[in-house]
Amino acid sequence: MRILVFGVTGFIGGKVVELLKERGEEVFGVARSQKLDVPVKTFVANVLDKVSVEKAINECKPEAILFAVGERYPKGRIGEDYLALMQSSRVEGTRNVLECIKEMPSKPLFVCLSGALVYKREQVYKGEISLPLNTEKDPIDDSTWFGQTVLKWEAVVTEYGNKFDIDYTIARMGSVYGWGGIWKELFFERIAKRKRVFVPGNARFTTSLIHIEDAASALVHFLTNPSTGEVYNVVDDEPVVFKKFIEHACELFGAPKPLYIPLLVLKPFLGAGYKLVAPAFSISQAVSNEKLKKLGFELKYPSYKEGLKQIFEKVS
Numbered sequence: 675m676r677i678l679v680f681g682v683t684g685f686i687g688g689k690v691v692e693l694l695k696e697r698g699e700e701v702f703g704v705a706r707s708q709k710l711d712v713p714v715k716t717f718v719a720n721v722l723d724k725v726s727v728e729k730a731i732n733e734c735k736p737e738a739i740l741f742a743v744g745e746r747y748p749k750g751r752i753g754e755d756y757l758a759l760m761q762s763s764r765v766e767g768t769r770n771v772l773e774c775i776k777e778m779p780s781k782p783l784f785v786c787l788s789g790a791l792v793y794k795r796e797q798v799y800k801g802e803i804s805l806p807l808n809t810e811k812d813p814i815d816d817s818t819w820f821g822q823t824v825l826k827w828e829a830v831v832t833e834y835g836n837k838f839d840i841d842y843t844i845a846r847m848g849s850v851y852g853w854g855g856i857w858k859e860l861f862f863e864r865i866a867k868r869k870r871v872f873v874p875g876n877a878r879f880t881t882s883l884i885h886i887e888d889a890a891s892a893l894v895h896f897l898t899n900p901s902t903g904e905v906y907n908v909v910d911d912e913p914v915v916f917k918k919f920i921e922h923a924c925e926l927f928g929a930p931k932p933l934y935i936p937l938l939v940l941k942p943f944l945g946a947g948y949k950l951v952a953p954a955f956s957i958s959q960a961v962s963n964e965k966l967k968k969l970g971f972e973l974k975y976p977s978y979k980e981g982l983k984q985i986f987e988k989v990s
């Protein structure tokens with residue numbers, strides 16, 4: 675199967691490419707500049723430039739497309755303009771890809787990433803969350819920047835999917851952790867060197883995680899098994915209080931306990947990024963993977979304990 679991965683240089687896109695290649699699929703990538711360290715033929719396109727997107731898709735003629743793109747969160751302070759760019763690379767980037775797909779005589783399947791840590795709960799939990807877990811049917815909380823982004827992002831996918839008869843799957847990812855991406859940068863690299871990490875807030879919130887290998891396997895499943903407009907939470911079996919998770923990682927590696935920095939202390943250093951970081955490090959979310967599991971999907975790392983062990987073994 676010919677599969678085109680947007681975001682081939684990213685944490686998730688890169689892992690999906692690896693798994694697709696192992697399966698023997700014909701894989702291609704899209705990156706903003708020609709990359710030599712990417713293991714597949716790569717087309718150059720910026721998702722905010724529709725002409726370059728069209729050129730990449732028309733040259734590749736894929737049977738399936740993965741959209742694993744989003745402007746990265748840089749270290750330190752950001753302005754409103756950068757926050758807007760983070761949103762438009764997701765929302766308008768997706769629109770540009772779908773604008774091109776809708777014109778194709780044989781429309782490829784479209785798999786789009788989205789976020790799972792955005793559900794509205796009856797009350798805002800600041801600690802251990804109580805059941806029930808949120809399912810795909812629950813409403814999204816539009817009071818946070820990420821919730822608003824997810825709503826706009828998914829609205830584009832469903833609009834084009836329904837109007838132009840494009841098969842699509844939306845994958846609502848929990849927090850994707852592993853030896854790579856922002857997790858490695860912020861936490862695991864230091865923990866592996868037995869150095870102290872700094873955590874925004876008091877970490878007494880619940881979150882739903884997914885190990886990168888399981889995240890990528892789920893996406894491979896969606897790319898190779900078309901659905902017509904389904905939404906799936908991609909999370910593991912065990913929502914966990916973040917403090918428990920990060921301290922378990924420190925213990926495994928023999929690193930000191932993290933230093934927790936009050937969010938209000940960080941506020942002046944984050945600028946507009948506070949709108950993203952504060953909810954992500956304080957609002958509890960506990961998400962169900964029941965629908966994903968009904969597909970027969972089996973998790974290699976059902977909880978953070980197995981996932982962190984894999985990272986520990988890989989690094990050691």
Ligand SMILES: NC(=O)c1ccc[n+]([C@@H]2O[C@H](COP(=O)([O-])OP(=O)(O)OC[C@H]3O[C@@H](n4cnc5c(N)ncnc54)[C@H](OP(=O)(O)O)[C@@H]3O)[C@@H](O)[C@H]2O)c1
Pocket residue numbers: 680681682683684685686687705706707719720721722742743744745746747763764767787788789790846847848849850851855
């Ligand atoms: N990781 C998670 O926990 C998580 C959870 C939920 C949702 N998601 C979403 O999943 C997507 C991928 O996540 P990730 O963790 O793999 O992110 P990542 O490692 O930061 O990768 C982002 C990818 O997007 C590319 N990109 C950014 N802006 C672009 C543009 N204008 N045109 C073309 N490519 C562009 C980047 O290319 P460059 O190399 O050129 O920067 C990179 O390949 C993001 O939208 C993210 O919000 C992630």
